[in-house]
Amino acid sequence: MRGLPALEGLARVPSFGDLPPSERQRGAFDSFVRACEGDPELELGFVCRLDRNFPAVRTSSGLYRAEHAERIFKGDLERPAVGDWVVLRRPETHDVALIEEVLPREQALVRWRGSQRGDLQVLAANVELVLIAQPLGREALSLNRIARSAVVAADSGAEIAVLLTKADRAASPLALGRDVASVRALLGGGVRVLALAALAAGERGDVDLDALADATAQAGGHFGLSSVRELVAPGSTALVLGESGAGKSTLLNALLGEEALETSCVRRADDAGRHTTVARRMVKVPDAGVIIDCPGLRNLPLVGHEHGLEKVFGEVAARAWECRFRDCTHHGEPGCALAEAADAGEVDPLRLEAYVALADEMRRHASSLDPDVAL
Numbered sequence: 001m002r003g004l005p006a007l008e009g010l011a012r013v014p015s016f017g018d019l020p021p022s023e024r025q026r027g028a029f030d031s032f033v034r035a036c037e038g039d040p041e042l043e044l045g046f047v048c049r050l051d052r053n054f055p056a057v058r059t060s061s062g063l064y065r066a067e068h069a070e071r072i073f074k075g076d077l078e079r080p081a082v083g084d085w086v087v088l089r090r091p092e093t094h095d096v097a098l099i100e101e102v103l104p105r106e107q108a109l110v111r112w113r114g115s116q117r118g119d120l121q122v123l124a125a126n127v128e129l130v131l132i133a134q135p136l137g138r139e140a141l142s143l144n145r146i147a148r149s150a151v152v153a154a155d156s157g158a159e160i161a162v163l164l165t166k167a168d169r170a171a172s173p174l175a176l177g178r179d180v181a182s183v184r185a186l187l188g189g190g191v192r193v194l195a196l197a198a199l200a201a202g203e204r205g206d207v208d209l210d211a212l213a214d215a216t217a218q219a220g221g222h223f224g225l226s227s228v229r230e231l232v233a234p235g236s237t238a239l240v241l242g243e244s245g246a247g248k249s250t251l252l253n254a255l256l257g258e259e260a261l262e263t264s265c266v267r268r269a270d271d272a273g274r275h276t277t278v279a280r281r282m283v284k285v286p287d288a289g290v291i292i293d294c295p296g297l298r299n300l301p302l303v304g305h306e307h308g309l310e311k312v313f314g315e316v317a318a319r320a321w322e323c324r325f326r327d328c329t330h331h332g333e334p335g336c337a338l339a340e341a342a343d344a345g346e347v348d349p350l351r352l353e354a355y356v357a358l359a360d361e362m363r364r365h366a367s368s369l370d371p372d373v374a375l
Protein backbone atom coordinates (compact mmCIF):
# COMPACT_ATOMS: atom_id res chain seq x y z
CA MET A 1 0.00 0.00 0.00
CA ARG A 2 3.05 2.18 -0.17
CA GLY A 3 2.68 5.06 -2.59
CA LEU A 4 -1.04 5.53 -2.05
CA PRO A 5 -2.17 9.03 -1.11
CA ALA A 6 -2.61 9.66 2.59
CA LEU A 7 -6.30 9.56 3.44
CA GLU A 8 -6.21 12.68 5.60
CA GLY A 9 -4.95 14.56 2.54
CA LEU A 10 -7.91 13.66 0.36
CA ALA A 11 -10.04 16.69 -0.29
CA ARG A 12 -13.78 16.63 -0.78
CA VAL A 13 -14.42 13.02 0.15
CA PRO A 14 -18.15 12.75 0.90
CA SER A 15 -19.14 12.43 4.54
CA PHE A 16 -21.09 9.42 5.71
CA GLY A 17 -24.33 11.41 5.73
CA ASP A 18 -23.89 12.67 2.16
CA LEU A 19 -24.92 9.34 0.70
CA PRO A 20 -27.83 7.26 1.95
CA PRO A 21 -27.79 3.45 1.56
CA SER A 22 -30.99 1.95 0.17
CA GLU A 23 -33.32 0.14 2.54
CA ARG A 24 -32.26 -3.14 1.00
CA GLN A 25 -28.60 -2.37 1.61
CA ARG A 26 -29.20 -1.31 5.19
CA GLY A 27 -31.32 -4.42 5.77
CA ALA A 28 -28.58 -6.62 4.33
CA PHE A 29 -26.03 -4.99 6.62
CA ASP A 30 -28.25 -5.54 9.67
CA SER A 31 -28.72 -9.21 8.82
CA PHE A 32 -24.98 -9.65 8.31
CA VAL A 33 -24.25 -8.17 11.73
CA ARG A 34 -26.99 -10.30 13.34
CA ALA A 35 -25.48 -13.42 11.78
CA CYS A 36 -22.18 -12.39 13.41
CA GLU A 37 -23.91 -12.00 16.78
CA GLY A 38 -23.62 -8.25 16.79
CA ASP A 39 -19.84 -8.24 16.32
CA PRO A 40 -18.81 -4.68 17.29
CA GLU A 41 -15.93 -4.62 14.78
CA LEU A 42 -18.39 -4.45 11.86
CA GLU A 43 -19.38 -1.11 10.34
CA LEU A 44 -21.52 -0.02 7.40
CA GLY A 45 -19.67 2.04 4.80
CA PHE A 46 -19.30 2.94 1.14
CA VAL A 47 -16.28 2.69 -1.13
CA CYS A 48 -15.40 6.29 -1.92
CA ARG A 49 -12.16 5.67 -3.74
CA LEU A 50 -10.14 3.01 -5.54
CA ASP A 51 -6.40 3.46 -6.05
CA ARG A 52 -4.94 0.66 -8.12
CA ASN A 53 -7.77 -1.49 -6.80
CA PHE A 54 -7.14 -0.55 -3.16
CA PRO A 55 -10.41 0.71 -1.73
CA ALA A 56 -10.92 3.50 0.75
CA VAL A 57 -14.14 3.19 2.73
CA ARG A 58 -16.14 5.88 4.50
CA THR A 59 -18.10 4.81 7.55
CA SER A 60 -19.83 6.88 10.22
CA SER A 61 -16.66 6.67 12.33
CA GLY A 62 -14.09 7.71 9.71
CA LEU A 63 -12.26 7.06 6.46
CA TYR A 64 -10.21 3.86 6.11
CA ARG A 65 -7.99 2.01 3.69
CA ALA A 66 -9.35 -1.47 3.28
CA GLU A 67 -8.39 -4.84 1.94
CA HIS A 68 -10.71 -7.44 0.45
CA ALA A 69 -11.51 -10.64 2.25
CA GLU A 70 -10.10 -13.00 -0.40
CA ARG A 71 -12.58 -15.79 0.19
CA ILE A 72 -15.45 -13.60 -1.01
CA PHE A 73 -14.20 -11.76 -4.06
CA LYS A 74 -13.35 -14.19 -6.78
CA GLY A 75 -14.16 -12.30 -9.97
CA ASP A 76 -14.00 -8.73 -11.21
CA LEU A 77 -17.75 -8.42 -10.89
CA GLU A 78 -17.77 -9.28 -7.21
CA ARG A 79 -14.88 -7.14 -6.14
CA PRO A 80 -15.83 -3.86 -4.43
CA ALA A 81 -16.30 -0.94 -6.84
CA VAL A 82 -16.56 2.76 -6.13
CA GLY A 83 -20.06 3.43 -4.86
CA ASP A 84 -20.50 0.00 -3.31
CA TRP A 85 -21.97 -0.24 0.16
CA VAL A 86 -19.96 -2.71 2.16
CA VAL A 87 -19.58 -4.41 5.53
CA LEU A 88 -16.26 -3.24 6.91
CA ARG A 89 -14.40 -5.04 9.69
CA ARG A 90 -12.19 -2.76 11.71
CA PRO A 91 -10.08 -4.80 14.10
CA GLU A 92 -8.77 -2.67 16.94
CA THR A 93 -5.30 -4.10 16.56
CA HIS A 94 -4.86 -3.43 12.82
CA ASP A 95 -4.36 -0.27 10.79
CA VAL A 96 -6.03 -1.66 7.73
CA ALA A 97 -9.68 -2.60 7.67
CA LEU A 98 -11.19 -5.55 5.84
CA ILE A 99 -14.19 -5.54 3.49
CA GLU A 100 -16.21 -8.59 4.53
CA GLU A 101 -19.12 -8.24 2.14
CA VAL A 102 -20.39 -6.11 -0.73
CA LEU A 103 -24.04 -5.29 -0.04
CA PRO A 104 -26.59 -5.74 -2.86
CA ARG A 105 -26.09 -3.27 -5.70
CA GLU A 106 -29.03 -1.14 -6.77
CA GLN A 107 -27.15 -0.46 -9.98
CA ALA A 108 -23.81 -1.29 -11.58
CA LEU A 109 -22.11 0.34 -14.53
CA VAL A 110 -20.40 -2.53 -16.32
CA ARG A 111 -18.29 -2.43 -19.43
CA TRP A 112 -16.61 -5.08 -21.50
CA ARG A 113 -12.88 -4.46 -21.76
CA GLY A 114 -12.86 -5.76 -25.29
CA SER A 115 -10.46 -8.67 -25.16
CA GLN A 116 -11.52 -12.09 -23.96
CA ARG A 117 -14.94 -13.47 -23.31
CA GLY A 118 -16.37 -12.31 -20.03
CA ASP A 119 -13.69 -9.69 -19.39
CA LEU A 120 -16.05 -7.32 -17.66
CA GLN A 121 -15.27 -4.42 -15.38
CA VAL A 122 -17.56 -2.68 -12.92
CA LEU A 123 -16.81 1.01 -13.37
CA ALA A 124 -18.95 2.01 -10.40
CA ALA A 125 -21.98 0.89 -8.43
CA ASN A 126 -25.14 2.56 -7.12
CA VAL A 127 -24.88 5.46 -9.56
CA GLU A 128 -28.12 7.27 -10.40
CA LEU A 129 -26.92 9.46 -13.24
CA VAL A 130 -24.21 9.03 -15.86
CA LEU A 131 -22.88 12.26 -17.34
CA ILE A 132 -21.51 11.49 -20.78
CA ALA A 133 -18.67 13.94 -21.39
CA GLN A 134 -17.72 14.69 -24.97
CA PRO A 135 -15.29 17.50 -25.78
CA LEU A 136 -15.91 20.11 -28.43
CA GLY A 137 -13.45 21.80 -30.67
CA ARG A 138 -10.68 19.74 -32.11
CA GLU A 139 -12.61 17.24 -34.19
CA ALA A 140 -16.17 16.83 -35.33
CA LEU A 141 -18.42 15.73 -32.48
CA SER A 142 -18.51 11.94 -32.20
CA LEU A 143 -22.19 11.01 -32.16
CA ASN A 144 -21.23 7.35 -32.29
CA ARG A 145 -19.25 7.69 -29.07
CA ILE A 146 -22.14 9.47 -27.38
CA ALA A 147 -24.63 6.86 -28.57
CA ARG A 148 -22.54 3.91 -27.34
CA SER A 149 -21.92 5.57 -23.97
CA ALA A 150 -25.65 6.20 -23.67
CA VAL A 151 -26.40 2.53 -24.40
CA VAL A 152 -23.91 1.25 -21.79
CA ALA A 153 -25.16 3.75 -19.20
CA ALA A 154 -28.85 3.12 -19.88
CA ASP A 155 -28.24 -0.62 -19.69
CA SER A 156 -26.99 -0.14 -16.14
CA GLY A 157 -30.30 1.41 -15.12
CA ALA A 158 -28.84 4.88 -14.57
CA GLU A 159 -30.33 8.07 -15.97
CA ILE A 160 -28.23 9.77 -18.62
CA ALA A 161 -27.31 13.31 -19.60
CA VAL A 162 -24.75 14.58 -22.10
CA LEU A 163 -22.10 17.16 -21.28
CA LEU A 164 -20.49 18.91 -24.21
CA THR A 165 -17.29 20.12 -22.58
CA LYS A 166 -14.84 22.80 -23.76
CA ALA A 167 -17.68 24.82 -25.30
CA ASP A 168 -15.25 27.76 -25.52
CA ARG A 169 -13.64 25.83 -28.37
CA ALA A 170 -16.78 25.60 -30.46
CA ALA A 171 -16.15 27.22 -33.84
CA SER A 172 -19.06 29.61 -33.26
CA PRO A 173 -22.28 29.88 -31.26
CA LEU A 174 -24.07 28.63 -34.37
CA ALA A 175 -21.85 25.53 -34.51
CA LEU A 176 -22.45 24.87 -30.82
CA GLY A 177 -26.21 25.18 -31.34
CA ARG A 178 -25.99 22.67 -34.17
CA ASP A 179 -24.04 20.19 -32.02
CA VAL A 180 -26.53 20.49 -29.18
CA ALA A 181 -29.38 19.96 -31.64
CA SER A 182 -27.79 16.84 -33.14
CA VAL A 183 -27.23 15.26 -29.74
CA ARG A 184 -30.85 15.98 -28.87
CA ALA A 185 -32.00 14.47 -32.15
CA LEU A 186 -29.78 11.44 -31.52
CA LEU A 187 -30.97 10.72 -27.98
CA GLY A 188 -34.46 12.21 -28.09
CA GLY A 189 -35.84 15.18 -26.21
CA GLY A 190 -35.98 13.29 -22.90
CA VAL A 191 -32.20 13.37 -22.43
CA ARG A 192 -30.72 16.58 -21.11
CA VAL A 193 -27.90 18.09 -23.11
CA LEU A 194 -25.56 20.49 -21.35
CA ALA A 195 -22.77 22.57 -22.79
CA LEU A 196 -20.12 24.16 -20.63
CA ALA A 197 -16.70 25.76 -20.52
CA ALA A 198 -15.09 24.70 -17.26
CA LEU A 199 -12.13 26.99 -17.76
CA ALA A 200 -14.04 30.20 -17.27
CA ALA A 201 -12.05 32.37 -19.63
CA GLY A 202 -11.39 29.57 -22.05
CA GLU A 203 -8.23 29.48 -24.11
CA ARG A 204 -9.17 32.47 -26.16
CA GLY A 205 -9.86 35.80 -24.59
CA ASP A 206 -12.53 36.63 -27.13
CA VAL A 207 -15.04 33.89 -26.30
CA ASP A 208 -18.52 35.26 -25.84
CA LEU A 209 -19.99 32.93 -23.23
CA ASP A 210 -23.39 34.66 -23.35
CA ALA A 211 -23.69 34.02 -27.06
CA LEU A 212 -22.77 30.36 -26.49
CA ALA A 213 -25.35 30.10 -23.73
CA ASP A 214 -28.04 31.63 -25.96
CA ALA A 215 -27.26 29.29 -28.83
CA THR A 216 -27.38 26.30 -26.47
CA ALA A 217 -30.72 27.37 -25.02
CA GLN A 218 -32.21 27.94 -28.48
CA ALA A 219 -31.26 24.41 -29.44
CA GLY A 220 -33.03 23.09 -26.32
CA GLY A 221 -29.90 22.54 -24.22
CA HIS A 222 -28.65 23.98 -20.93
CA PHE A 223 -25.49 25.98 -20.48
CA GLY A 224 -22.96 26.29 -17.70
CA LEU A 225 -21.75 24.72 -14.48
CA SER A 226 -24.90 25.59 -12.56
CA SER A 227 -26.90 23.31 -14.84
CA VAL A 228 -24.62 20.40 -13.87
CA ARG A 229 -25.12 21.22 -10.20
CA GLU A 230 -28.89 21.24 -10.71
CA LEU A 231 -28.80 17.79 -12.26
CA VAL A 232 -26.98 16.18 -9.36
CA ALA A 233 -29.26 16.67 -6.38
CA PRO A 234 -27.93 16.43 -2.81
CA GLY A 235 -28.03 12.80 -1.72
CA SER A 236 -27.63 11.46 -5.26
CA THR A 237 -24.59 10.04 -7.05
CA ALA A 238 -23.44 10.75 -10.60
CA LEU A 239 -20.44 9.58 -12.62
CA VAL A 240 -18.62 11.38 -15.42
CA LEU A 241 -17.89 9.03 -18.31
CA GLY A 242 -15.65 10.05 -21.17
CA GLU A 243 -12.38 9.66 -22.99
CA SER A 244 -9.10 10.82 -21.55
CA GLY A 245 -8.74 14.55 -22.12
CA ALA A 246 -12.50 15.16 -22.23
CA GLY A 247 -12.15 17.60 -19.36
CA LYS A 248 -13.82 15.51 -16.65
CA SER A 249 -11.49 16.42 -13.79
CA THR A 250 -11.32 20.07 -14.90
CA LEU A 251 -15.11 20.22 -14.74
CA LEU A 252 -15.18 18.73 -11.24
CA ASN A 253 -12.52 21.16 -10.02
CA ALA A 254 -14.60 24.02 -11.38
CA LEU A 255 -17.65 22.72 -9.51
CA LEU A 256 -15.59 22.36 -6.32
CA GLY A 257 -13.98 25.78 -6.68
CA GLU A 258 -10.53 24.30 -6.02
CA GLU A 259 -7.92 22.15 -7.71
CA ALA A 260 -8.83 19.02 -5.79
CA LEU A 261 -8.26 16.72 -8.75
CA GLU A 262 -5.26 16.37 -10.97
CA THR A 263 -5.75 17.58 -14.54
CA SER A 264 -3.41 17.67 -17.49
CA CYS A 265 -2.34 21.27 -17.19
CA VAL A 266 -0.13 21.49 -20.25
CA ARG A 267 -2.34 22.62 -23.07
CA ARG A 268 -1.18 20.78 -26.11
CA ALA A 269 -2.47 21.01 -29.62
CA ASP A 270 -3.55 17.42 -29.29
CA ASP A 271 -4.75 16.84 -25.75
CA ALA A 272 -6.33 13.45 -26.09
CA GLY A 273 -5.18 10.23 -24.47
CA ARG A 274 -2.97 11.49 -21.70
CA HIS A 275 -4.65 9.48 -18.90
CA THR A 276 -4.06 11.96 -16.14
CA THR A 277 -6.60 10.54 -13.71
CA VAL A 278 -5.63 7.10 -12.43
CA ALA A 279 -7.88 6.72 -9.39
CA ARG A 280 -11.65 6.38 -9.28
CA ARG A 281 -12.91 8.72 -6.64
CA MET A 282 -15.95 10.44 -5.28
CA VAL A 283 -16.14 14.14 -4.56
CA LYS A 284 -18.94 15.95 -2.77
CA VAL A 285 -20.01 19.01 -4.75
CA PRO A 286 -21.13 21.98 -2.62
CA ASP A 287 -24.94 22.39 -2.72
CA ALA A 288 -25.23 19.26 -4.85
CA GLY A 289 -24.63 15.54 -4.68
CA VAL A 290 -21.66 13.27 -5.14
CA ILE A 291 -19.83 12.91 -8.46
CA ILE A 292 -17.38 10.15 -9.36
CA ASP A 293 -14.29 10.99 -11.43
CA CYS A 294 -12.77 8.12 -13.39
CA PRO A 295 -9.82 7.56 -15.66
CA GLY A 296 -10.74 8.13 -19.30
CA LEU A 297 -11.87 5.07 -21.25
CA ARG A 298 -9.95 4.36 -24.39
CA ASN A 299 -12.77 2.42 -25.97
CA LEU A 300 -16.21 1.21 -25.13
CA PRO A 301 -16.97 -1.87 -27.21
CA LEU A 302 -20.52 -3.09 -26.98
CA VAL A 303 -21.50 -6.61 -26.08
CA GLY A 304 -24.71 -7.79 -24.49
CA HIS A 305 -26.20 -4.33 -24.04
CA GLU A 306 -29.39 -5.11 -26.00
CA HIS A 307 -31.52 -3.84 -23.15
CA GLY A 308 -29.66 -0.51 -23.16
CA LEU A 309 -30.08 -0.25 -26.92
CA GLU A 310 -33.83 -0.70 -26.53
CA LYS A 311 -33.98 1.89 -23.78
CA VAL A 312 -32.13 4.54 -25.76
CA PHE A 313 -33.63 3.77 -29.18
CA GLY A 314 -37.05 2.51 -28.08
CA GLU A 315 -39.18 3.39 -31.11
CA VAL A 316 -36.49 2.23 -33.56
CA ALA A 317 -36.06 -1.08 -31.71
CA ALA A 318 -39.84 -1.56 -31.72
CA ARG A 319 -39.94 -1.22 -35.51
CA ALA A 320 -36.99 -3.59 -35.85
CA TRP A 321 -39.11 -6.28 -34.17
CA GLU A 322 -41.50 -6.03 -37.13
CA CYS A 323 -38.87 -7.00 -39.69
CA ARG A 324 -39.83 -10.04 -41.70
CA PHE A 325 -36.77 -12.02 -40.68
CA ARG A 326 -35.82 -12.39 -37.06
CA ASP A 327 -32.14 -12.04 -37.95
CA CYS A 328 -32.66 -9.04 -40.25
CA THR A 329 -29.55 -6.87 -40.27
CA HIS A 330 -31.55 -3.89 -41.62
CA HIS A 331 -29.20 -3.50 -44.54
CA GLY A 332 -31.66 -3.65 -47.41
CA GLU A 333 -33.25 -7.07 -46.79
CA PRO A 334 -36.73 -7.48 -48.29
CA GLY A 335 -39.44 -6.85 -45.72
CA CYS A 336 -37.18 -4.77 -43.48
CA ALA A 337 -39.55 -2.74 -41.32
CA LEU A 338 -36.84 -0.21 -40.53
CA ALA A 339 -36.30 0.56 -44.20
CA GLU A 340 -40.06 1.05 -44.61
CA ALA A 341 -40.21 3.30 -41.53
CA ALA A 342 -37.30 5.35 -42.86
CA ASP A 343 -38.92 5.73 -46.30
CA ALA A 344 -42.15 6.85 -44.69
CA GLY A 345 -40.24 9.38 -42.56
CA GLU A 346 -41.43 7.64 -39.39
CA VAL A 347 -38.06 7.30 -37.68
CA ASP A 348 -35.36 9.89 -37.33
CA PRO A 349 -32.54 9.06 -39.78
CA LEU A 350 -29.85 9.92 -37.22
CA ARG A 351 -31.37 7.56 -34.66
CA LEU A 352 -31.89 4.88 -37.26
CA GLU A 353 -28.27 5.03 -38.41
CA ALA A 354 -26.93 4.95 -34.85
CA TYR A 355 -29.21 2.05 -33.93
CA VAL A 356 -28.21 -0.05 -36.93
CA ALA A 357 -24.48 0.59 -36.39
CA LEU A 358 -24.60 -0.35 -32.71
CA ALA A 359 -26.89 -3.33 -33.29
CA ASP A 360 -24.45 -4.56 -35.97
CA GLU A 361 -21.56 -4.29 -33.56
CA MET A 362 -23.39 -6.12 -30.80
CA ARG A 363 -24.41 -8.89 -33.17
CA ARG A 364 -20.80 -9.31 -34.30
CA HIS A 365 -19.49 -9.43 -30.75
CA ALA A 366 -22.28 -11.68 -29.53
CA SER A 367 -21.51 -14.34 -32.10
CA SER A 368 -17.86 -14.50 -31.07
CA LEU A 369 -17.59 -13.15 -27.57
CA ASP A 370 -20.83 -12.97 -25.65
CA PRO A 371 -19.58 -13.06 -22.07
CA ASP A 372 -22.47 -15.18 -20.77
CA VAL A 373 -22.08 -13.61 -17.39
CA ALA A 374 -25.24 -12.82 -15.53
CA LEU A 375 -24.95 -9.84 -13.24
Ligand SMILES: Nc1nc2c(ncn2[C@@H]2O[C@H](COP(=O)(O)OP(=O)(O)OP(=O)(O)O)[C@@H](O)[C@H]2O)c(=O)[nH]1
Nearest residue numbers: 198244245246247248249250263264275276277296
Ligand atom coordinates in the same frame (compact mmCIF):
# COMPACT_ATOMS: atom_id res chain seq x y z
N1 LIG B 1 -10.40 25.19 -23.64
C1 LIG B 1 -10.77 24.37 -22.67
N2 LIG B 1 -9.94 23.41 -22.25
C2 LIG B 1 -10.35 22.59 -21.28
C3 LIG B 1 -11.63 22.71 -20.68
N3 LIG B 1 -11.77 21.73 -19.76
C4 LIG B 1 -10.61 21.05 -19.78
N4 LIG B 1 -9.75 21.56 -20.67
C5 LIG B 1 -8.37 21.08 -20.95
O1 LIG B 1 -8.41 19.74 -21.43
C6 LIG B 1 -7.28 19.00 -20.94
C7 LIG B 1 -7.74 17.71 -20.28
O2 LIG B 1 -8.50 18.01 -19.13
P1 LIG B 1 -8.69 16.98 -17.94
O3 LIG B 1 -9.69 17.59 -17.02
O4 LIG B 1 -7.39 16.56 -17.37
O5 LIG B 1 -9.34 15.75 -18.72
P2 LIG B 1 -9.89 14.36 -18.14
O6 LIG B 1 -11.14 14.05 -18.86
O7 LIG B 1 -9.98 14.42 -16.66
O8 LIG B 1 -8.75 13.35 -18.63
P3 LIG B 1 -8.25 11.97 -17.95
O9 LIG B 1 -8.07 12.21 -16.49
O10 LIG B 1 -6.97 11.66 -18.65
O11 LIG B 1 -9.31 10.95 -18.23
C8 LIG B 1 -6.55 19.95 -20.00
O12 LIG B 1 -5.45 20.49 -20.68
C9 LIG B 1 -7.57 21.00 -19.67
O13 LIG B 1 -6.99 22.24 -19.38
C10 LIG B 1 -12.49 23.75 -21.14
O14 LIG B 1 -13.62 23.94 -20.70
N5 LIG B 1 -12.00 24.54 -22.14
Ligand SMILES: [Mg+2]
Nearest residue numbers: 248249276277
Ligand atom coordinates in the same frame (compact mmCIF):
# COMPACT_ATOMS: atom_id res chain seq x y z
MG1 LIG C 1 -9.15 13.31 -15.19
Ligand SMILES: [Zn+2]
Nearest residue numbers: 323328330336
Ligand atom coordinates in the same frame (compact mmCIF):
# COMPACT_ATOMS: atom_id res chain seq x y z
ZN1 LIG D 1 -34.75 -4.95 -40.77
